[in-house]
Amino acid sequence: MQLQLPLWRPQAARDAAHAVRAGLLPRRAPGGWHSRDAAVMGTAIHVELWADRRADAEAAIDAVMAEMHRIDLTYSPHKPDSELSRINRDAGRSAVPVSEETYALLARAQAFAELSGGAFDISYAAVGRLYDYRRGIAPDDATLAAARSLVGWRGIELDPATRSVRFARDGMCIDLGGFAKGHAVDGAAARLKALGIGHAYVSAGGDSRVIGDRRGRPWSVAVRDPRRADGVAALLPLEDCAVSTSGDYERFFERAGVRHHHLIDPATGRSPRAVHSVTVIADDGLTAEALSKTLFVLGLERGMAALAQVPGADAVVIDAQGRLHFSPGLQAR
Structure with a gap:
């Protein structure tokens, strides 16, 4: 069954729409x-x-x-001359000066790590890189345990005075x-x-940003049915916001009846299985994507509690039984 949700738009967009209808703002030319x-x-x-x-x-x-x-x-972690690759190559041995943009991103990542209790952790890369979803390869327990010792967001040390980053342990890496x-x-x-x-x-993949409306009607963003590639679980009418979906169907392989997907719990190094997909609506794409990953790892109850700490953010969750759940902000609409 497909669910059509009420229009989600920030207050500024609602005010602007009223002004256009009242003739206070000009309409665009053809x-x-x-x-x-x-x-x-x-x-x-x-x-x-x-x-x-x-x-x-x-x-x-x-x-x-x-x-x-x-x-x-x-x-890109796959380009040896990218700023990220330079950080991963050198930050385990010495502080690495970074661009203003990168420092701001790393600071935001650390803020989300703290908000989520470590469920969002860019140092998960030490275990994430052990998986090969095309070839169906997952690490054995011993290899995973060794890699998990290199995971921990508190080991990412930022210095605002020198605008640099250093890893507490050699071998750590970020993604x-x-x-x-x-x-x-x-x-x-x-x-x-x-x-x-x-x-x-x-x-860009499961992450979207909409500007304004679609000339008199909202943009319509579909929440995919996580178990039917052509199925739609819900439709989100949106204006002036960002939306991000994280699902266990994007990159995965199955072995012995277990689905290994690209969303990794930093605490275990394994794929969480309590939900199938999470869609978050927020004012900006970075927040939406970080929260969708956070909620997926934490699961429904703890994830919604984390989401509630971010003003203006809402979520649609499809759990492992295929049931739809909505944040209080969407329920109120």
Whole structure:
């Protein structure tokens, strides 16, 4: 069964919509919709926007793709010259100076780690890299135990005076995959707004950012049925917000009836199984993605408690029995 939820929009968007209907703000001149798809950061990128002229639309979409490639070049763990690779290579031996952007991301990661009690932890990479989802490889207990000794967000030492990062133990490493795509769609949205785009949708895999509405109606974002690739569990009508979905169906393999997926509990090094998917709506993509990962690892009760600490965030959870659960903010709508 597909569920249609009421419109989710921030207060500022509601005020602007009322002003347009009252004739206090001008309506946009006639134009058209433009879109493009690409593959960056190992995921599908989609952009759809409204512009008065095709040249303006193409320039805006080019700006989005440039931002996606910039994030990939900076934070890919697979590129040896990326800033992330430099951190992982050197921070176990000495403090590594980083860019202002990277330092801010690391500080946000540590804040989410504290909020979640360690359920969100970018140092999980020490165990995450032991899995190969294409080849169906999972670590044995001894290998996993050794890697888990290198996991722990408190071992990521940030120094604001030198804007640097150091690891407490050599062999530690980090992965920003827990919210890099959310950060990317935030950057893309900022570029679009700077170019005067008022209606747009940008997605990077399960992370999306919507600007304005879809010219008189909300953007509609589907929550996939985690056990049917073409099924939709719920539809979210959205304006001016970000949405992130984390699911156990994105990258996984099964062995002896156990599903090993890419969402890892830093405390165990294994895949949590209490829920199948989590969708979070928030003001920005970085927050939405970090919270969707957090809630997935913590499970329904503890995850909703963590979510409640972030003003304006809401969630849709599909548990292991296929039941839908909504945060109080969505229930109130």
